[in-house]
Amino acid sequence: MTESKVYKPILIVAAFLFLTLFLVLPLLIIFIGAFSQGFYVFWYSITEPAARHAIFLTIIVLIITVPLHTLFGLTAAWALTKFRFRGRQFIITLIEIPFAISPVIAGLIFIILYGVNGFFGEWLIDNDLQVIFALPGIILATMFVTLPFIARELIPLMEAQGTDAEEASITLGAGGFRTFYHVTFPAIKWGLLYGVILCSARAIGEFGAVSVVSGRIRGATNTMPLHVEILYNEYQFASAFSIALLMSLFAIFTIIIKQIVERKQHLR
Amino acid sequence: MSRTLPGFPFTFGFMMFYMSFIVFIPLIALVWYTMGIGWEGFWNAIIDPRLFSALRLSFTASFIAAIVNGAFGLLIAWVLVRYDFFGKRLMDGLIDLPFALPTAVAGIALTSLYAENGWIGSLLAPLGIEVAFTPVGVTIALTFIGLPFVVRMVEPVLRSLDRETEEAAGLLGARPFTIFRTVMFPLLLPAILAGMTLAFARALGEYGSVVFIAGNIPMQTEIVPLLIMNKLEQFDYAGATAIATVMLLLSFILLFAANILQWWLSRKIGQKVAHSS
Amino acid sequence: MSITIKDINKVFGKTPVLKDIHLNVRQGELLALLGPSGSGKTTLLRIIAGLEHVTKGDIYFEDKNVTHEGAQDRSVGFVFQHYALFPHMKVKDNIAYGLRVRKRKSRLPNVKITEKVQELLRLVKLEAFGDHYPNQLSGGQKQRVALARALAINPSVLLLDEPFGALDAQVRKELRKWLKTLHKQTGVTTLFVTHDQEEALDVADQVVVLKDGEIIQRGTPINIYESPNSPFMYRFLGNANELNGVVTKDGVSIDGLTFVSEWTHTIGAEIVGYIRPHEISISHTESSEHQLAVTISSIHHVGPVVFIEAKRKHGEKENVEIELSKSKFDELSIRVGDHMYARIDRLRTFESEDYCI
Numbered sequence: 050m051t052e053s054k055v056y057k058p059i060l061i062v063a064a065f066l067f068l069t070l071f072l073v074l075p076l077l078i079i080f081i082g083a084f085s086q087g088f089y090v091f092w093y094s095i096t097e098p099a100a101r102h103a104i105f106l107t108i109i110v111l112i113i114t115v116p117l118h119t120l121f122g123l124t125a126a127w128a129l130t131k132f133r134f135r136g137r138q139f140i141i142t143l144i145e146i147p148f149a150i151s152p153v154i155a156g157l158i159f160i161i162l163y164g165v166n167g168f169f170g171e172w173l174i175d176n177d178l179q180v181i182f183a184l185p186g187i188i189l190a191t192m193f194v195t196l197p198f199i200a201r202e203l204i205p206l207m208e209a210q211g212t213d214a215e216e217a218s219i220t221l222g223a224g225g226f227r228t229f230y231h232v233t234f235p236a237i238k239w240g241l242l243y244g245v246i247l248c249s250a251r252a253i254g255e256f257g258a259v260s261v262v263s264g265r266i267r268g269a270t271n272t273m274p275l276h277v278e279i280l281y282n283e284y285q286f287a288s289a290f291s292i293a294l295l296m297s298l299f300a301i302f303t304i305i306i307k308q309i310v311e312r313k314q315h316l317r
Numbered sequence: 318m319s320r321t322l323p324g325f326p327f328t329f330g331f332m333m334f335y336m337s338f339i340v341f342i343p344l345i346a347l348v349w350y351t352m353g354i355g356w357e358g359f360w361n362a363i364i365d366p367r368l369f370s371a372l373r374l375s376f377t378a379s380f381i382a383a384i385v386n387g388a389f390g391l392l393i394a395w396v397l398v399r400y401d402f403f404g405k406r407l408m409d410g411l412i413d414l415p416f417a418l419p420t421a422v423a424g425i426a427l428t429s430l431y432a433e434n435g436w437i438g439s440l441l442a443p444l445g446i447e448v449a450f451t452p453v454g455v456t457i458a459l460t461f462i463g464l465p466f467v468v469r470m471v472e473p474v475l476r477s478l479d480r481e482t483e484e485a486a487g488l489l490g491a492r493p494f495t496i497f498r499t500v501m502f503p504l505l506l507p508a509i510l511a512g513m514t515l516a517f518a519r520a521l522g523e524y525g526s527v528v529f530i531a532g533n534i535p536m537q538t539e540i541v542p543l544l545i546m547n548k549l550e551q552f553d554y555a556g557a558t559a560i561a562t563v564m565l566l567l568s569f570i571l572l573f574a575a576n577i578l579q580w581w582l583s584r585k586i587g588q589k590v591a592h593s594s
Numbered sequence: 595m596s597i598t599i600k601d602i603n604k605v606f607g608k609t610p611v612l613k614d615i616h617l618n619v620r621q622g623e624l625l626a627l628l629g630p631s632g633s634g635k636t637t638l639l640r641i642i643a644g645l646e647h648v649t650k651g652d653i654y655f656e657d658k659n660v661t662h663e664g665a666q667d668r669s670v671g672f673v674f675q676h677y678a679l680f681p682h683m684k685v686k687d688n689i690a691y692g693l694r695v696r697k698r699k700s701r702l703p704n705v706k707i708t709e710k711v712q713e714l715l716r717l718v719k720l721e722a723f724g725d726h727y728p729n730q731l732s733g734g735q736k737q738r739v740a741l742a743r744a745l746a747i748n749p750s751v752l753l754l755d756e757p758f759g760a761l762d763a764q765v766r767k768e769l770r771k772w773l774k775t776l777h778k779q780t781g782v783t784t785l786f787v788t789h790d791q792e793e794a795l796d797v798a799d800q801v802v803v804l805k806d807g808e809i810i811q812r813g814t815p816i817n818i819y820e821s822p823n824s825p826f827m828y829r830f831l832g833n834a835n836e837l838n839g840v841v842t843k844d845g846v847s848i849d850g851l852t853f854v855s856e857w858t859h860t861i862g863a864e865i866v867g868y869i870r871p872h873e874i875s876i877s878h879t880e881s882s883e884h885q886l887a888v889t890i891s892s893i894h895h896v897g898p899v900v901f902i903e904a905k906r907k908h909g910e911k912e913n914v915e916i917e918l919s920k921s922k923f924d925e926l927s928i929r930v931g932d933h934m935y936a937r938i939d940r941l942r943t944f945e946s947e948d949y950c951i
Contacts, residue, residue: 056493060392064408067392068408072461073411074437075430078426121332121335124327124329124335125328125335125336129332132329149518151522151523151524151542151561151564153545154545154564158346158347160554166552193339193343196340216322220321256419257420257542261546261549273419274420274421278421281425293425296419300419304413307410308409481674481676482680484665484674486695488645488666488670489744489747490667490695491692495695499691504681504682
């Protein structure tokens with residue numbers, strides 16, 4: 050009743066215009082900016098030593114954060130959806146806390162804990178360990194910010210799944226891991242995939258929290274987003290956009306995965 | 318509690334251990350540290366005109382961004398749910414860009430676009446409109462990062478709305494716009510507000526996409542997270558914590574109020590709608 | 595207001611759902627559109643309301659062609675199967691909706707609207723519920739609100755889609771009675787869709803039966819029940835016994851017994867005869883012709899009636915179902931295994947070609 054032939058084109062065009070202004074043009078300018086001084090500058094920008102080091106650090110953060118969060122997501126979802134206990138809903142809410150906290154405050158928290166004047170500051174100095182302004186701080190801050198992503202994809206899926214099939218499997222004599230692998234996993238694998246990819250995208254791109262704890266020492270504690278910031282502030286726009294382009298490609302990959310996953314889940 | 322399924326002790330134990338390590342202990346440390354600052358230190362950090370101006374900017378820009386996202390989020394959700402057109406999947410994918418794109422990347426892209434010599438900035442400059450390094454620029458960045466929230470909240474509710482309710486209104490003589498205003502909009506409102514609340518909360522704490530376009534001029538385009546950053550760079554942890562506490566408290570009060578409003582609305586509208594939102 | 599439907603055709607994609615429908619509904623009639631699911635009855639109702647466009651054909655309200663008028667302009671009262679009440683409005687605001695959305699010029703003053711709403715609440719016996727929200731009401735109450743809302747705009751025609759479909763048996767019975775009374779009070783031309791033959795025969799003055807997008811029979815409830823015009827109608831209207839036989843020059847031969855049929859068939863044709871369970875009488879002794887020898891195979895008591903299943907002695911393995919009143923059953927003292935004689939006075943026969951549904 051409310052679908053009028055008159056409104057339809059107007060509304061669609063309005064939506065596209067808005068999205069062009071806010072999403073398409075920014076994306077486009079990254080591509081154009083990256084190649085604004087030719088392919089050679091782009092290639093140099095992503096392969097020069099500082100860039101390589103930033104990419105390397107980012108990958109280190111990724112391969113520590115994502116597998117741990119995956120394990121956390123799976124165990125948390127199992128405990129929170131397959132069992133009923135008091136405080137269950139409260140814990141589900143707690144998992145989302147990092148969403149509600151500014152990344153800058155997230156970084157601040159770890160400075161308070163591990164900074165020179167922090168709770169563990171003296172102990173760390175005595176033992177010649179460094180967390181803040183070093184890789185461990187970056188990893189901790191990233192882990193805090195990205196904690197919810199995998200769990201929050203899995204919890205609704207496993208909640209909807211119920212426990213009947215698992216209970217049947219157990220009563221038929223299958224063990225816990227076998228039951229998980231054959232009964233639970235097939236239903237959540239696409240959601241898990243998207244959760245993992247989205248978590249990776251956020252881990253790669255985390256800026257505020259990492260910015261606080263990194264100390265921004267070029268070539269020592271720079272991840273990719275921090276490297277972009279430094280290049281941009283030094284007016285090396287083409288180089289900044291080149292690194293930005295790499296991260297944008299991963300973002301686009303994330304979106305494509307989401308589209309595929311939604312289609313798969315829709316068909317199931 | 319399921320009696321037959323195994324694994325509760327291990328999975329629950331691991332979950333609690335992990336969350337304690339990553340979330341609980343750090344948060345408790347923050348509270349502990351805040352209490353240790355003392356009233357005087359706290360007060361000195363708070364009574365600062367720069368903070369007042371930053372709070373005003375953060376809240377107004379986030380609020381305006383949430384309003385813009387409320388309106389356009391509804392429009393986009395409507396178009397995605399109700400119409401079929403070429404490029405629909407592309408549009409659907411684009412919506413998630415702000416979730417997936419690193420904030421720093423968004424920040425430099427938006428700045429380049431809206432700077433005086435940028436694609437859009439150069440069009441606006443002759444009209445006397447400056448975007449980059451003004452509060453308008455801050456608002457644009459915050460609109461960008463909050464864009465998906467309203468769309469993704471409204472979409473499922475809109476999809477679940479009963480077509481017959483609209484038909485009933487039409488049969489009673491209501492014209493399309495009246496049907497939208499009197500029947501559909503009230504039913505979508507809780508979802509719109511929920512999305513706006515999320516966008517607003519996200520915008521308040523946002524740092525990466527804003528610092529580039531804001532220009533960070535004291536008393537003019539400084540946002541609260543940037544002030545925290547400044548204090549930290551001067552190793553003034555107490556000051557940074559005090560500001561963080563104020564911001565957390567203010568946003569907590571606001572979110573609480575928004576939740577009350579939503580609860581009140583959805584109670585008015587009935588369980589059917591509340592469940593789907 | 596009378597409705598005239600001329601040669602309506604409706605195609606969804608490539609599937610025809612309504613074929614050459616002609617129908618006249620007189621002013622003040624209460625008409626049931628009866629049919630199995632997929633027969634096109636709801637589509638026809640939605641076309642009359644203006645919720646679907648026709649592929650071909652015309653609709654007239656009185657003499658006015660409304661085919662190309664939108665639903666907003668037809669002034670039709672429509673009650674949806676699942677009520678489609680506005681969940682965010684109180685009952686009284688639901689009812690007032692149609693009055694409030696009118697253009698300012700033709701809108702009643704607020705006081706009048708309030709009065710009218712009170713009047714309608716009384717009519718549907720929900721005076722105490724004006725300030726409730728729809729989700730606080732039972733199914734039957736929601737149905738009545740939906741009706742009041744539809745009546746508020748003084749509709750020229752009232753259309754109801756499966757009005758009792760979502761209700762439980764008790765409420766359904768009450769509402770049926772109430773709808774009949776309401777129709778008498780208001781005198782609005784009313785059409786309702788149902789798949790329940792009992793409901794159609796009980797409530798309506800006129801019944802139109804649809805099947806596969808075509809009208810296959812129309813008449814008064816008595817008319818429809820007494821003389822179904824096809825094997826389909828027999829089967830659809832309720833369980834009827836099917837007896838296969840052959841046409842001979844003396845009449846119709848079933849199990850070697852000859853019956854007289856009121857219908858003419860070509861000699862030698864295979865026929866199917868239909869008889870309803872309650873039209874069969876039964877006795878322990880053979881007394882006249884038209885009797886089938888049977889063995890009682892099972893007995894079911896359902897309240898005041900008794901259903902008996904009996905196996906035919908000759909002929910095919912088909913069973914015959916017989917319905918008796920409890921008193922008649924007690925009088926005959928029937929037990930499983932008894933050999934008895936079933937008397938068939940009236941048999942409606944169709945040649946086997948018609949049989950294919």
